[in-house]
Amino acid sequence: MSAGAETVALKKGEALHEADPRFASAWTLAPSGKADRPLLIAVHGSARDHLQTRDAFDDLAARQDINVLAPLFPADVTCPGYSDGYKFLREPGIDYAMLVEGMVAAFRARFSLGSQPTYLFGFSGGAQFALRYALVAASKLSGAVIAAPGAVTLLDAELPWWPGVAGIEQAIGRPVDAQGLKQLQVHLIIGANDSNQGLVARGSDHPDYSPFADVAGADRHQRLAALKESLEKSGLKPGFECLDGIGHELGPLAEAASSAIENWL
Structure with missing residues (x-):
């Protein structure tokens, strides 16, 4: 925590998701305890480090008096060895968009919070979730920060889901939220030294295989x-940052995301 945040006592907690205890979430409450403070949903990468993801926004929570909610989406939920479902919003029997909305509703009910502006951050695998959730639920968000995704979905209606959005409603049960996207603030971040650590190539036997997986480029920089x-091209004006001297690291990207969110606030 920075010197400015050390003077603020942050109340934190974590719990299983009552509607489906296979999942959990951790939170930091806005220091003031007021019901009208904004919410940041912070989504972990493939390491499932949801507590570190939550804690990366301690300074922001203290400075701006906001709530932070960090979901935990475990691997191997429906199939041993399968860990990517949340990145693509669906796996058999699980709708991750609906799941995170249920977590937000439960969090607000637990602490009697109002429906204030909601921001979304995702790092690496979590950035894939954040991007795809924003595409279908932009109206529920005030801003989204996409940090170093390993794969992206382009707003291309001729390119099949998931590299594009053709057939998205048939695939995941939700269309692109075109009206909401017109109002959504988006910020893209990557480290200049991101060397593709953890970049996944999915073979034809993988549930999320697509022959168009590399259409956006060969590495994270090209894809972002x-x-x-x-x-x-779709009319949005995303912010973009490439951080000098930074690799595939949560901490510095969360710090840059905090600055972007503060500007929106």
Whole structure:
């Protein structure tokens, strides 16, 4: 925590999701305890480090008096060895968009919070979730920060889901929220030294295989640039940061995300 945040006592907690205890969430409450403070949903990467993801926004919570909610989406929920379902919003029997909305509703009910502006952050695998959730639920969000995704979905209605959005409603049960996207603030972040650590190539036997997986580029930098261009072609004006000297690291990207969210606030 920075010197400015050390003077603020942050109340934290974690619990299983009552509606489906296979999942859990951790939170930091806005220091003031007021019911009208904004909410940041912070989504972990493939390491499932949801507590570290929550704690990466301690300074932001203290400075801006906001709530932070960090879901935990475990691996091997429906199939041993399968860990990617949340990134693509669906796996058999699980709708991750509905799941996170249920977590938010339960969190607000637990602490008698109002439906204030909601922001979304995702790092790496969590950035894939954040991007795809924002595409279908933009109206529920005030802003989304996409940090170093390993794969992206372009707003291309001729490219099949998931590299594009053709057939998205048939695939995951929700269409693109085109009206909501027009109002959504988006910020894209990547480390200049991101060397593709953990970048996944999915073979034809993988549940999320697509022959178009590399259409946005061969690495994270190319793919994030392609996403930026796709969003701009759709009328959005995403912010973009490439952080000098930074690799595939949660901490520095969360710090940059905090600055972007503060500007929106």
